[in-house]
Amino acid sequence: MSAPALGPVRTPSSSDRADTSSAAGASSRRAARRARTTPARFDTALGWNDRPGVSWALRIVLCALALGVFAVPFLTILSGALSTHPSGSSLTFLPHDSTLLNFRVAGERGIWDYFTNSLVIAGGGLLLQLVVCVLAAYALARHRFRGQALIMTLFMLTMMLPEEVIAIPLSLVLGHVPVVGIDLKGTVWGVILPLGAWGFSVMLLTEFMKDIPNEIEEAARLDGVGELRMLCQVILPLCKPALGVAGVLGFIMIWDQYLLPLIAAKDPTDYTVTVALSILRTDPEVGSGVVLAGAVVALVPSLVVYLLLQRSLVTGIAAGATKG
């Protein structure tokens, strides 16, 4: 809050100094050099300064506050999961007496089975999603056909039909898929198949594939490359950045699913690890330490994916914001 108060004090004084140095007849080269060595003042909207000073100290304090609010709770998950009796005040940064007992109890409650469910669903779902979306994007970006705009609109509509809004009829469809008449409830397919067509990935990949120069495709066609080889060996290798974005965002989206695994399950053993946390919580025999151990198990995969591929994620979010 006091950051704006610093501005009026700093800004005129430093600009004065720049003015006097040039007005005093100092060579313009020296002024230019100074401007080059201290461009930091104009790098950020607030004009943060890198050198020690009031503004610098204030920024450190505020950064610490931001970390405390947004990142420290994650340390409390870990410390709570490693503590013997983590209720209330023991939710601190470091566990008082570290133990893996909570993980063992969580294991007895089947957390690893839920985790396996999650991994199968995330792996299978992501694979299916990428294949389906790449195929659709290839047709939309590199071919011209009748009804193209309509198809694109249909894929965009899938983004506006989230599981929440169609949950009840979707659960009926999952129980009895029309025409083939299979019951998908209680199988991983019940979660994987509805995730297959994701409008966001189709759009992202289509936009990216459109930018690939036609000359590359024509050259490959001259060599007699067929459609599938064209996609797999010519187009896809050029799409690696977009595939990374679609992969990371897709994984996080699938791991975040809650309602879909809930309605696709026949009984609680079909739950994913995120949904199963509610079972742990309502179990009167386990403490919050065990719930937190489950939370750690549910947290780690998305954390790993994020840390490995965070650049793609951030570019994807920026792209999604401007396009979607």
Added chain:
Amino acid sequence: MTATTATTATTATTATTLVPRRRRGPGRKAVLPWLFLAPGLLLALVFKFLPMGKGIWLSFFDVRPFLGDKWVGLDNYTRVLTDHRFQDAVGHTLLLGIGQSLGAIVVGFFLALLLEGQARSLKIIRTAVFLPVVTATAVVGELWRLMYYPTSDGLVNSALGLLGLGPTPFLDNPDTALWATMVMGVWIAAPYNMVIILAGLAGVDRTLYEAAAMDGVSLWQRLRYVTLPAIRPAIGIVLTLAAIRGLRVFTEVYVLTGGGPAGSTEVWMTRAYTLGFTRNDIGGASAASVVLLAVTLLLTVSVNHFRKRGDVR
């Protein structure tokens, strides 16, 4: 159709003149894109559009599992829209959606201003601050349930204790539960907004800052007249996306409070879920979903309309 076959025929002939080996009938060429589209369209049809149609269809029926469905016309809609618990849920949904969106924008904006820059340490802080976005909502819900622990040794309550405030049973008190849910929503969405606003800030012309400094304007004026106009598009996008997402909020509320206590955090979707899956009133729940779908579509279409007009201007 004749036009398509004609064009494909010409492309096919040019292809054959270039590569005699790949001589193919025009029919195959026209079918090809559809082969690639088929899996996606099929999945979208079966698991998105069919349920949507079925939901609209069922909303006109009294669904009775073994007795056969009975046509009731708009009864489900009038019943849902006049139900006072649904009316409360609408109020909660709007309050939660608006409060969460605005709060997340403001916090995200300040985070972006604070963490803007190229330094390595800033990048690490940004990575850490972004964690709430990538964490599954259910995990976040469990985490906040423990942080809101009602006794004085809960994390939030012990922080309040340092300020000399007594312990508050955030989630168990009908007066505070909705606000507590909103705070969690802001916590999840603010870092997401931060990234988008940071992208907007990166596009601000640096020479404008320099010029503003030459003119001796205050920092506040610089923010007001240089930074804000430059990132207004980013803020507009963030706000509308958040509003649309806010309408169909489910997991956050369901995990954190389950709609309680005493229905004080019941939102549109949790109400529809309870109606459909616990009370087995599938017709009523479908009607509620259709209303929500209509509002979402309306909002999305009008947002796109205004954004396109804005782009042209």
